[in-house]
Every structure is written in structure tokens, then in C-alpha cells.
Amino acid sequence: MPSLTKSKYTTFRKCPWCLWLGTHKLDFQVIDASTQARFTADNEVENQKITQKKCCF
Numbered sequence: 001m002p003s004l005t006k007s008k009y010t011t012f013r014k015c016p017w018c019l020w021l022g023t024h025k026l027d028f029q030v031i032d033a034s035t036q037a038r039f040t041a042d043n044e045v046e047n048q049k050i051t052q053k054k055c056c057f
Helices: 006-014 016-024 033-052
Strands: none
8 A cells, every 4th residue: 555655745735636647657548640640630520610600699
């Protein structure tokens, strides 16, 4: 069981999420080029939908 040190406590006071990430040390998934291209294309479509919406005023 990890102990709570003074530096961990001060980290928690500043940002609880940072302490959680530092404790669990998650391995983030690496995104390959084809997946990133799909994300980029989807974001472009979403941005076009947002700009084409008519204002209700």
C-alpha cells in the first residue's frame, strides 16, 4: 500500500487528478496514423456542422 508523503499530500491539494495519475501510472494508448486521420476527419465534419447551424435569434 503506497504511503502518503508530504509531497504527495501537497500534490493532492493542488490537483487531485495529478496525484491519481502519478499513483496509477496508466499506460496511454499510442494512436497510429490511420486512426489519427479518422479522428481528424471526424473533427472537421463536426466543425462544419457547428458552423452551419442557424442562430435561433
